[in-house]
Amino acid sequence: MSNALGLAVLGLLIESPAHPHAMAATLRERGQDRVFKVTTGSLYDVVRALERAGWIEARETVKVGARPERTVYQHTPLGRAEFTRWVEELIRVPSAEYPKFLSAVGYLGALGPGGAVEALRDRAARVRATLEEHRREHGELLAAGTVPRLFVVEVEYALRMQEAELGWIEEIVADIETGRLAWPDVSGWVRAQEEGQ
Secondary structure, three states: OOOOHHHHHHHHHHHOEOOOOHHHHHHHOHHHHOOOOHHHHHHHHHHHHHHHOOOEEEHHHHHHHHOOEEEEEEEOHHHHHHHHHHHHHHHHOOOOOOOOOHHHHHHHHHHHHHHHHHHHHHHHHHHHHHHHHHHHHHHHHHHOOOOOHHHHHHHHHHHHHHHHHHHHHHHHHHHHHHHHOOOHHHHHHHHHHHHHH
C-alpha cells in the first residue's frame, strides 16, 4: 500500500473506529483534503483495499435515523503494525517527489524576463492568499480545542513549505528585476538549432 489516503484512513482509525463518511468529514475538517484528494469513491476504494489486505476490519454496522446503514471499521493487529512501519519509513527516508511547479521552473527562461516576473508575481499572489487562508483555518481549528495539535501537525509543515516557496519566488523576482539573475539572449541558440536541422 502506498496511497496517501490509505495512510490517512489508518491514522484516523488509530484515534477511534469510524465509518467512511465520518472519515471524510474529519479529513476535510482538519484540512487534510489539501494534502490528497478526498472523494467518496476514492475513500471507499481505499477502505476496501485496506480490508482486503487485512489491515482493517468491520467492527459493526450502525443505523442512525433514516440514514442508510454504515459500516464502522477498526485496525487489525496487522494493520496497526503496518501503519506504524509505514509512518516510520516515510518520516525516516526522504523520497523523490515531482511537483509540477519544479518541472516548469526549469524552463522559466522561455517566458523572457518580463513574462517570468509576471507569472511569478501571479503565483506569489495565489500562494500568499492560500497561505493566509490555511493559517486562519489552522488557527481556528486549534483555538476550538476539538483536535489536538499533534493530529494536524502536517498542516504546519505544509504552511512552512508554502512560506518557503513564497520567499523563493519573491527572491527570484527581485533577482530578475535587478539583473542579478542573468538572462542570456537565446535567439542565437534558436538560430543555431534551426540551421543545424
